[in-house]
Amino acid sequence: MCSWKVTGVWGFMMCGLVIACTDEETAAVADLSAQTGANDVIGSGSQFGGNQGSEGSGWTGAGIDDTAGSDDGPLSVDFHSDGKGTDAAVNNGDVPAGNPPDAGLGNLPEADGGRPRETVGRGDLPDAQCGYGKVLGLICSPNDQVFVNNAAVWIDTMDCEGNPIHLETVSDDGGFYTIENVPSGYQTVHYQSGTFKNEHKILVKSGKTTDVTGFGYKQCFKVTNDPETPPPVEPVVCETGAILGTLCEGEGFVIVGPATVYVNTIDCNGEFVYVEASSAPDGTYVLNGVPVGPVWVFIEMNNLAIQVQTTVQANQTTVLDPLFDPICFPKEPCGFGSAAGKVCSLQGDAWIPDAVITVTTVDCDGKSVVAKTQSQADGSFALGGLPVGTQWLVVEYDGGGYQVPVEILKGTTTDVGVVGAPSCNPGGGCGYGALAGYVCAPSGVKVGNATVYVTAIDCNGAPVTIVAQSDGQGNYFVDGVPSGTVTVQVVKGNFSVTYTVPVEKNKTTAVSDVVLSICFPKNQAKLAVVTGDWDHIQAILDKLGLTYDLYDGTNNVSQTVNLLTNLPKLMEYDVVFFNCGADHYGIFGTSTLISQNLQTYVQAGHSIYASDWAFIYAEAPWSYAIDFYGDDAGNSGPKVGAAKTITGVVQDPNLVNYLGKSEVTIKYDLGAWVVVQSVVAQVMTHIAGYITEAGGNVPLMMSHHPYGGEGRVLYTTFHNEPQATQDMTQILYYLVFEL
Incomplete structure (x- = not known):
């Protein structure tokens, strides 16, 4: 039968095996397969599953169950199945022991009632909730023992909403590849370059990077004839080491923490190994039990992430010294937002055009910031480039001026409403106008049959509440609204939103023109x-x-x-x-x-x-x-x-x-x-x-x-x-x- 010998250049990765047999040996395998049927164990420890062929056709099974032998990476066997020299290739991929079956194979049990379970293609999800991660890998040709560049790499799966997706990339000059936004759970990575083709079963964790470069190193080993080296039948005890490091931030060596530090890789048996630690207040961290060989260390903190490659030696601690190999986070840039509103006179009887609105402050780096704009003819203004935090709007115009505090959030516009007076009633004197608006979900989808409450002070100084209903398409119109600033509350089921609207007498105010956020908040109901x-x-x-x-x-x-x-x-x-x-x-x-x-x-x-x-x-x-x-x-x-x-x-x-x-x-x-x-x-x-x-x-x-x-x-x-x-x-x- 086929004989075995491990050869290769990476002595620490003695676990990738590829069978190499002579023509006589492969013919013997085929003959034995035809005689023993579907369930006999061949010398490699791999179980060849299939059905007995018809007379003269030889063995026709095409499946491999690798549970009986070692989990030894890509395994390819060519044998003559029909006695005429025709080769039938069988490839079992590289499925780590203990992984669940691929849901895409249709092998999930049917539920009661005869309805087949949905096969989403992701297999069993180890995470409680579906998320997305990243895959980092390396491609090596086992025949040539060289890393393969420009190889096509892809994953066909389902996203977290159950929609089919195709993720694809190519390997770089060193054979490395990265695939972003991969749904969590067990996935199958396929890759091909010319006639060289293979696939791996991998485990992706939500929000993490899965390092499967070890597969690439394993593939650069071959098994050749050596009768003194029998095939392994049980997983070996893999050697491990430790990684010690220190974090810094920015251009200097300021120690920061805590950060999440992890390795997500495979050991010498092809089993997935995930090791995680949190950095101490002084920035130090230790990862124990890391498989030997090249690994990527991933470090995440405050939505920032970096990675560094190192090599782990057996029973030794690899030190990533910050003085010589610093792991530094780039300092997060300062956040900025904007403010918008309308300027009214202090007497509340007119919108103020050409008012100057100024913010003088400093950003998070201590740099001076001066932002300035002018109000439009209707008193409206928008001012951008404001650092995050509490800022003071200085409003100046002929005959008046005042300061208004406003809370600025990163990447958003804060609606400060009417500034200058609690209620603005241009033209003086009480009157009545109308409101035209619509009700919407956070995404903007219209919501019909909602209840609209308008609260105001009427011309006699008495509080009044007007109740209206949005139509089937979510639009509403409220007439007879007292002029001035009124409060609008929209309610539908467990959802509600409240905003203020300036109303002018004898005019219809389009709510969406004067209010920034009229839709229900996305997290208003739990x-x-x-x-x-x-x-x-x-x-x-x-x-x-x-x-x-x-x-x-x-x-x-x-x-x-x-x-x-x-x-x-x-x-x-x-x-x-x-x-x-x-x-x-x-x-x-x-x-x-x-x-x-x-x-x-x-x-x-x-x-x-x-x-x-x-x-x-x-x-x-x-x-x-x-x-x-x-x-x-x-x-x-x-x-x-x-x-x-x-x-x-x-x-x-x-x-x-x-x-x-x-x-x-x-x-x-x-x-x-x-x-x-x-x-x-x-x-x-x-x-x-x-x-x-x-x-x-x-x-x-x-x-x-x-x-x-x-x-x-x-x-x-x-x-x-x-x-x-x-x-x-x-x-x-x-x-x-x-x-």
């Missing part, structure tokens, strides 16, 4: 999202510009269990969204506290939304409200909906107003979706449709207030991905602000 296999409501929240906390409902479900059984934690959220998924019934059954806590949560004025297979959260705590099809006491009874596209009839007048129509297209691209049979009178049916399985028109989107207060339970039989039509997307926008 939202939680429980993930699922076939839904991504978080993609809708992203499009609306809303922030949320993500809880795993598919892999590490203990996160969701801990949330739902911890009532104080649950009560921190205004709304909890449950994505459609296969594991919710099991999650719900872990504790009777979940049902009790959800009842308390909604009774306290909070809301929940569930879709399709997450129906247990809408049903169990309030079993009287929604009658699901069949034996809904179990998990599979209601899952009878067939894949189809139907026309839904909108029964919610506000939703009709928002959509501008009363019929919508609802698509179910997967079978086994949950069918609702009926609802009680207290439950509002927003959308209904004819469902053959139910024998009539049944609710497709419904909600109710179980305790008569603000708390709401909303359920849809459809969801966001991958089946959403344009109508469905608009409906989901609508329901977010109904909660």
